[in-house]
Amino acid sequence: MNNQPRGLAIKILLGVLALWLAGAPVAQAAATAAEPAVLTVIAISAFVRATPDNNGAVMGAVFKGNQVTVLGRNVQSSWLLVDLPKFGTKTWVAAIIGTLSVDVATVPVVASPASAAVAGAAAPAKAGNPAVQDAKIAQSAIYLRSAPATDSQRVKLLSKGAAVTAVGRSADSLWIQVTTKGSKDLLWVLARFVELPGVVTGLPQIGKAAVAVAATPAAAATPAAAVAAAPAATAAAPAAAAPALVKIRSGSFELGGQVASFAYPDLMRQTGMTWVKRQVRWAPGAGAAGHAGTVTDAHSKGFKVLLSVLGDPQHTAPAYYAEYASFVGALAAFGADGIEVWNEMNLPREWLAGTISPVAYTEMLRQAHGAIKAANANTLVVSGAPSPTGYFGGCGTQGCDDAPYIAGMLAAGGLNYADCIGVHYNEGIMPPAATSGDPRGSSSHYTRYYQGMVNQYRSASGQSRPLCFTEIGYLSGQEWGTVPGAFLWRAPYNNTVAEHAQYLADAVRLARRQGNVRLMIIFNVDFTYWADDPQAGFAMVRPTGDCPACTAVQQAMAGG
Template sequence: MLISLVLIAPVRLAQAQDAPGEFEIIRTALVEKFRVRMQQVAEWSWEQVDFTDGIESCIDEGERKGVNAPWGRRYLVTAFNGVTYEGRISYDQTIVVACDSPEHERLMAAAAQPPAPAEAPAGDEAPAAAPLPPPVAGAAASAGFALGGHVNNMNGQTFDAMRRSGMTWLKKQYIFNVGDSPHNVAGMIETAHANGFRILLGIVGKQEQMGDYPAYINAYAEFVGGVAALGADAIEVWNEPNIDREWPADMINGATYTQLLAAAYNAIKSANPGTLVISGAPAPTGYFGAVGCGAGGCNDDVFMRQMANAGAARYMDCIGLHYNEGIIPPSRTSGDPRGEYPTYYFRSMLQRGYGLFGGKQVCFTELGYLSGEGYDTPIPGNFGWAANTTVEQHAAWLAEAATLAARSGRVRLMIIWNVDFRDFTPTDPLGGYAMIRPDNGCPACDALAVVMGR
């Protein structure tokens, strides 16, 4: 039994130059045992303890050396693979123990196995394609929960609102034209980093340039590799490729998309192993009914099953998801007046993506609630389902979603859609999703600050 005497608050994003010497000793022991990257870690904490069962009680008996210490310190270190490791050190620093980690062993075993094929419903068959390349090795920048927001402006007002909310990430989208230089996004990366944020770049191409798909894949991969080399912290490979608004209608299939994802992943990891690769989040929809796919696209669950069958899990660090049509609290699992379709509910939407890719964490690259309160323009008819959502609910539900996501252990990143968009037109209520409201107030900032510990 371990008896805690003193608990020190956790330190987040510890770097080598910040860490006290004792933490360096623990980190070195963990790296040597598990061969895991820990130059930077997501979080670490320590407590002073009495080792009443022995300092070596956390390792297999066959590995014990018979040493002991009456008391010392116990360190918990969360790496960017999502695993929390334990290290122990005696009071005089002469005994160091890197504890066994069943969680690490499960992670390594899962990574060594190809994803189990999912049962494919009608419409899941993909056109014949060349075999995918083997994935390039790279550090999967995956760890405990982080919060961010999709921004329109990279300015002081927006950054202040994000900091107030506990956000550490921002998202920008870039429309790629064949022939573009990666340096077109260098300013975004530099501005984000200069203001203390990590940046997720969603890179979306143009349908009319995709006619020669193999050549297009090469051009796109070369571009995102260049973006990674510039220091992008994360790249989302496309946006909503399951619908014809974003992808050529005659090419919509998760396996076809996976060809692009695989090439992009390898290019990104070759250029910068630490860049997080997120699969393009599909549009949540059940429009295509029981068949699953039809003219104009595929239901998101069918599209993701097609991806899983094609081996997409090997070419992502995180599965991209969207959730943007909720009208009840995210903790609710029934009772939506529109019905029980899974995309209406936060929990079922999370499971819809998480359950298909062998335990890969989810990155919500767009999660938002729509409220027209404060705008003179009525909510457009095709968004009428949100007509009764208040700003108070908008704020409370964002905070609750962040809490549920963080506690689930299944979500690496939650990007709120959106922080500061102002447009609210008769056809597109972008501003209704915004945290910063028309009067420049930000109730969501205050609600999120509470749950994020600000």
């Protein structure tokens, strides 16, 4: 028998084994060296906070293009713990402000600290006054103002990189008092436009904290991706004692805004807003108690709160409806003044593809309505606003145009389970009173026009329920010179800033005069995200810190 082939095979096997053993430590090392999670900021600017919620102490800011190492996340993955030593050992940013280099699910969940101010890193000392910090402007074309308010006098325009000396802060740390070279004037600038070497809270406080405004009476007219992060678990303890309820007066028009940071309550109030909208994300097993703080925060600032409660498409099967209903019922018990039941459920990104159905949604709405009214009869129940579209050419389980979706929902008895019909409108480039003239294809389609949307939805409901615009916005990319291609409806940037302000005001005028809109939520007040989804372009507070829409809408609300 010839043993040569067998011997050769053994040698080859031993050689392969040796190579594998030699490479094993390297492979093992590669496997154990986890890729660091890095967040690249795509928002123009964003606050760094001491706790993972919008009420956390402001420690500083990050800016578009910054890259920060991510150390952890909260349970909802809506806030990220980041490594920014100059701001402190525990600093958080909202996940929506940037893109992660890794799947967020691979980032470890860390315990959330209580919502309280956290001592941060001390700023480099400045001769004569260690509390003063040398800083620079981090955003182009920013006005320094006479007072810490967006409607205060504009005094001086600074460009990106301009040096300032930070000498103080407002009580809420949203504004910084500064001086400029060669001037002794004490001026103010929004903290999110300033790059500091240390923490904002390290600056001395100038002035007193604002006194909380009591919950607005129903007859009063006083005034929002991002998803409201649940406050720390410590807020759940007093859940049994629900906040005082704000009664809803039926039949009257009211105005509100969707917020990201809720940093401008005074400005919203001056504009004529009485409502604030926050999004809440539900998932099976999630408790509602963590969101009680969102309700009490709105009420303490003098606003009613609309909670738009949505979730992942895979949780839209009928088996989940009862748990979802229990969740929104608990929110109503905490004093939520309005609840929108789901969001854009005619699209597969919001409702599981293959199961999209206005009849199925109506059953979810029925169960949610029952739970909400049982917990709080005064809570306004808003049917989820479908996405306005004619893309699908009808209605099927993979996707459904909004007109047949609304018709199907109402045919299934949806009017019995809603106080008003939810509407979204955010693609406008024409004055709200226009019903023709849009330069895009399908220019006669009703979704091109504010009045077209009103007419379509009122007709579908037989005018038996008022409309609630849970989103209305006009996109302007004027400050950027363009908008992303998917959102470019009229070159070069859709609407001018002046048109953005005028169209919002005109929509408010029409709604008040026609009497068919119960609630109008402007999308949005203060978003800063600008990338593939240009949310900052819809914002009333523009990247310069100005708010021309505030003045225009205020005049419309005053009858002008």
